[in-house]
């Protein structure tokens with residue numbers, strides 16, 4: 001299948017909640033910077049009237065849902081493609097508020113992602129950790145596997161690094177939290193759960209004594225962490241139709257996350273090939289023979305192929321090809337160096353390989369034990 005790759009920035013706040021810019025100004029900036037789409041997710045407010053095309057940028061409006069009555073901040077949920085305000089949805093249901101939000105999103109045909117599921121907030125971040133605690137909830141589509149803002153906050157535990165990283169955030173950013181990746185891999189053993197990346201953009205100006213700095217300007221974040229989607233059709237120019245194309249790609253897991261500061265990720269692909277068919281990210285299929293996993297990157301990188309959370313092959317270059325007969329969730333990671341340190345560049349969504357033979361499951365378990373240090 002031919003895909004049409006489009007680059008978007010997800011999880012953005014505006015003046016409708018605690019952001020500092022209006023939708024139209026954000027769309028203009030994104031258009032100037034060459035972004036294909038934005039997804040606005042204000043806290044407990046939906047402003048769908050701003051959705052539409054602004055030049056060559058499609059502005060989509062979702063919502064970041066959380067319980068305003070909660071004793072401690074927790075369980076933020078990103079809702080896309082719902083088309084209405086959901087803050088009060090499910091207030092009368094006996095389940096948890098987090099589950100009620102997920103159910104409400106699903107009932108309206110939308111997409112639900114756990115926002116910044118794991119946080120570590122350093123003392124100088126001056127913000128609380130907002131973790132996902134409702135891990136018994138079900139029915140969500142995926143995780144915000146990498147939240148740029150959450151990661152940055154985790155490095156602000158001492159004054160020196162806080163000052164240094166405030167001026168040079170690129171020295172800090174390294175990748176998703178290992179706990180989030182482990183959570184994801186554990187969930188993938190049970191069902192399809194897809195990854196997105198979010199910037200959590202507010203455009204806030206931070207003060208530290210006499211210093212006053214917008215570390216996370218919208219412009220900075222728009223070239224930081226992107227989610228690339230693989231559309232089944234090119235843009236039509238009709239906002240509602242094109243929004244559905246983006247949401248359809250996300251729903252199927254046809255997406256990958258790129259830390260653009262390490263190089264543009266356009267052209268990255270992860271696929272699985274059998275004798276008769278080629279499968280893309282997000283696909284699930286029954287394999288009766290050998291499967292050829294293929295990672296391709298637009299720039300040289302340290303490529304890792306993971307099966308059920310464990311590395312089974314790696315190389316340095318722009319291509320990794322690996323034959324396997326084991327079932328499970330395969331996914332790809334690409335790392336690049338900046339400076340001196342290996343940092344995550346691209347995280348793929350998984351491809352699920354099923355086999356009719358139980359012995360293959362045992363083979364997969366053996367691989368997990370044998371290659372943990374890869």
Ligand SMILES: [Zn+2]
Nearest residue numbers: 064076115130
């Ligand atoms: Zn949040």
Ligand SMILES: [Zn+2]
Nearest residue numbers: 011013064200
């Ligand atoms: Zn947010």
